[in-house]
Amino acid sequence: MNRRLLLAALPILAIAACSRGGAPSNGNTLTVAATAVPHAEILESVKPALAKQGIDLQIRVFNDYVQPNLQVDQKQIDVNYFETKPYLDSFNAARGTHLVPYAGIHVEPLGGYSRKWKTIAALPAGATVAIPNEPSNGGRALLLLQKAGLIRLKNPADPLATLGDIASNPRKLQFKELEAATLPRVLDQVDLAMINTNYALDAKLNPVRDALVIEDAKSPYVNFVVGRSGEEKDPRVVKLIAALQSPATRAFIETHYKGAVLPAF
Numbered sequence: 001m002n003r004r005l006l007l008a009a010l011p012i013l014a015i016a017a018c019s020r021g022g023a024p025s026n027g028n029t030l031t032v033a034a035t036a037v038p039h040a041e042i043l044e045s046v047k048p049a050l051a052k053q054g055i056d057l058q059i060r061v062f063n064d065y066v067q068p069n070l071q072v073d074q075k076q077i078d079v080n081y082f083e084t085k086p087y088l089d090s091f092n093a094a095r096g097t098h099l100v101p102y103a104g105i106h107v108e109p110l111g112g113y114s115r116k117w118k119t120i121a122a123l124p125a126g127a128t129v130a131i132p133n134e135p136s137n138g139g140r141a142l143l144l145l146q147k148a149g150l151i152r153l154k155n156p157a158d159p160l161a162t163l164g165d166i167a168s169n170p171r172k173l174q175f176k177e178l179e180a181a182t183l184p185r186v187l188d189q190v191d192l193a194m195i196n197t198n199y200a201l202d203a204k205l206n207p208v209r210d211a212l213v214i215e216d217a218k219s220p221y222v223n224f225v226v227g228r229s230g231e232e233k234d235p236r237v238v239k240l241i242a243a244l245q246s247p248a249t250r251a252f253i254e255t256h257y258k259g260a261v262l263p264a265f
Helices: 003-008 036-052 069-074 086-097 134-149 178-188 197-202 235-244 247-257
Strands: 031-036 054-061 081-085 099-107 111-113 127-132 164-169 175-180 192-195 224-230
Touching: 003 247, 031 036, 031 069, 031 127, 031 235, 036 054, 036 081, 036 197, 036 235, 036 247, 054 175, 069 086, 069 099, 069 197, 069 224, 081 086, 081 235, 086 099, 086 134, 099 134, 099 235, 111 134, 111 197, 127 134, 134 192, 175 178, 178 192, 178 197, 192 197, 192 247
Parallel strands: 031 054, 031 081, 127 175, 127 192
Antiparallel strands: 081 224, 099 224, 111 192
């Protein structure tokens, strides 16, 4: 588990943030680390409302799942908005960090995609399935494959299940564990790829239309605003969360993503 997170940290893939992440914000400036879709888009939608309250929201976009946590922990960035609690828990355990979830904002249903097959039933024996290579999303992918009837896990409810926890694999599926951000790029090379919705949307996939199997609205994998323990009452953070959990943001999510992203408040 720890080894996977360490390996995932090797490529620093920040898109619009330097490796240092910049100095922590002061005064009425609030820095937020986010992945591009949908997190940065949702943050952009609340910038005008926050500006009216005197908050200068600065969004720093990353395309990996490691640096946003490290830079918040190192006080280079104030908060982040990109992750689920199971991922945060596994990250804290592996890295010795103590970040905490502040508020749940939305759910991005993870889905299974294919360019070779039209349905899960058509997936052949020995098919190659690509899943994320870190514990929380890898376990999440295995739970969804179990729900689809493709595998059976030793503990059917374990959110951090690994390939070693597969008790039954009747179709003899072959698994590839890859960095989450790369999964859309290997669709032509595998039979099925289990892709997080933020990366699916970024690759112009439509989760509602294109996914062969997908989590439903009851998914426990809510995306949180995350920060350092004891700083959740910072007035800037309180205003950010209020804006993200507002009726206007709910309407933005429902209208803009049409079911591919679901409000969790």
